[in-house]
Amino acid sequence: MPHRWGMTVDLDRCTGCGACVTACHAENNIAVVGDVQAAKSRAMHWIRVERYWEGDFPDVRLKFRPVMCQQCDAAPCEPVCPTYASHHTDEGLNAQVYNRCIGTRYCANACPYNVRFFDFYNPKWPRPLHLQLNPDVSVREVGVMEKCTFCVQRISAAEIDAKAEKRELKDGEIEPACVQSCSAKALVFGDLNDPESEVSRLSRSTRGAKLLEELGTLPKVTYLARQTQV
Amino acid sequence: MIRAVRRASAVVVCALLAGACSITDPTQQVSPAVYSPAHRTAADAAREFFTIRSKPEQPIPFPHKTHIAKKALCTDCHESVEKGPIAGIPSVKTCMICHSQIATDKPLIKQVTAYADKGIEIPWQRVYGFTHESHVRFNHAPHIRASVDCATCHGDLAQQTVAERSVNHTMGFCVNCHAAKKAPNDCLTCHY
Numbered sequence: 372m373p374h375r376w377g378m379t380v381d382l383d384r385c386t387g388c389g390a391c392v393t394a395c396h397a398e399n400n401i402a403v404v405g406d407v408q409a410a411k412s413r414a415m416h417w418i419r420v421e422r423y424w425e426g427d428f429p430d431v432r433l434k435f436r437p438v439m440c441q442q443c444d445a446a447p448c449e450p451v452c453p454t455y456a457s458h459h460t461d462e463g464l465n466a467q468v469y470n471r472c473i474g475t476r477y478c479a480n481a482c483p484y485n486v487r488f489f490d491f492y493n494p495k496w497p498r499p500l501h502l503q504l505n506p507d508v509s510v511r512e513v514g515v516m517e518k519c520t521f522c523v524q525r526i527s528a529a530e531i532d533a534k535a536e537k538r539e540l541k542d543g544e545i546e547p548a549c550v551q552s553c554s555a556k557a558l559v560f561g562d563l564n565d566p567e568s569e570v571s572r573l574s575r576s577t578r579g580a581k582l583l584e585e586l587g588t589l590p591k592v593t594y595l596a597r598q599t600q601v
Numbered sequence: 602m603i604r605a606v607r608r609a610s611a612v613v614v615c616a617l618l619a620g621a622c623s624i625t626d627p628t629q630q631v632s633p634a635v636y637s638p639a640h641r642t643a644a645d646a647a648r649e650f651f652t653i654r655s656k657p658e659q660p661i662p663f664p665h666k667t668h669i670a671k672k673a674l675c676t677d678c679h680e681s682v683e684k685g686p687i688a689g690i691p692s693v694k695t696c697m698i699c700h701s702q703i704a705t706d707k708p709l710i711k712q713v714t715a716y717a718d719k720g721i722e723i724p725w726q727r728v729y730g731f732t733h734e735s736h737v738r739f740n741h742a743p744h745i746r747a748s749v750d751c752a753t754c755h756g757d758l759a760q761q762t763v764a765e766r767s768v769n770h771t772m773g774f775c776v777n778c779h780a781a782k783k784a785p786n787d788c789l790t791c792h793y
Contacts, residue, residue, distance in 0.1 A: 458788070460787050460788075460789050461787065464789065466787070466788060466789040466793075468736075468788040468789070468792050469736045469792065470734075470735065470736050470792055471788070493637045493638055493639040494637065494638065495635045495636065495637045496635065496636045496637070497634060497635055497636075498633075498634055498635065498636050500636070501636030504636075507686075507738060508738075508793065509736040509738070509792075509793065510638050510733070511638075512638040512639065512733075512734065513639070520793060523789055523793045524738065524793055527738075527789075527790075527793070531740060531742065531743050534743070534746075535742070535743070535746060
């Protein structure tokens with residue numbers, strides 16, 4: 372049976388530290404666009420930590436919610452792509468193929484989660500900072516759309532290793548950069564087709580909810596609601 | 602009339618080249634102190650588009666043929682080919698494992714020894730490799746495990762002296778083999 376990759380985000384555990392955002396930037400060669408472009412809403416963060424203030428002063432509470440590509444099973448970004456750059460893989464990932472992308476940006480307009488980012492300019496790294504680029508991930512050039520891949524380079528590497536050692540993938544063996552860096556262990560990644568996996572167990576929780584579930588996008592990221600009143 | 606058409610087409614080609622290397626915005630030009638996937642010049646962009654590549658000039662004309670005739674295996678020098686993505690260009694130390702003893706009087710070996718004595722690597726030039734814009738993440742190890750012969754992608758090096766780009770690594774070349782061997786053929790297998 373093919374894998375079906377999914378994630379759970381425990382909002383009780385998230386402290387809003389932003390380590391996932393930093394790790395994602397480092398792992399996936401995401402360009403930092405600078406203040407001028409960021410003011411034009413062109414900042415690129417494949418994962419972001421949303422902040423919500425609740426209540427009135429002095430009774431305010433701050434809530435955090437990390438949002439990345441929800442890897443929808445019925446993804447609105449896919450049918451709008453004229454070149455099939457945005458497509459669904461057998462393992463349920465919303466793939467973005469940079470070679471095919473011609474930059475129509477239809478997908479970003481169709482995405483209700485605002486997690487697709489367009490390269491308005493070629494990214495730049497002052498030398499020798501380019502040496503920290505991850506060789507396992509493409510550096511995207513101007514005119515293509517990019518998004519969270521669930522760190523497909525790590526999935527692919529783990530699958531190759533498992534095949535070489537003639538064994539099945541273990542639960543928790545694959546950790547996307549955000550999951551790996553989450554010190555509170557709020558993020559859990561795994562195979563939703565394996566009923567015994569940690570991510571399956573958590574996504575069956577009664578606390579679980581999907582973002583904008585009513586749109587029928589069938590996301591594979593489950594958010595576990597806050598229970599504590601801090 | 603013909604001249605006008607020719608002039609118009611030249612303008613179109615120039616506009617396309619300018620677009621290809623994104624020199625339309627002067628604030629986005631790239632200095633050598635900055636790394637960017639942008640093409641340095643319009644000519645670079647055109648060469649990449651038409652996959653025109655210069656022939657690599659090796660510092661020492663390494664004879665693959667001679668080594669293979671002496672029963673050396675590919676993996677003796679390209680050591681990491683079975684372990685990971687990159688096959689590896691051997692260090693001068695690898696050369697010296699044999700050539701500190703063998704054929705030390707030959708002029709080419711003396712050049713190798715000179716590099717080793719100075720403690721610097723021989724500046725070998727890459728022969729194969731995908732362009733930046735092809736966005737291909739290739740891994741040697743699974744191909745070796747699937748018992749794909751080196752010659753399938755690199756040509757018969759027993760007949761070559763200096764390695765040449767004898768096989769054209771187009772996407773069709775990869776996809777046909779993947780289809781024949783029932784290997785995964787999803788875009789995400791290679792492009793990410």
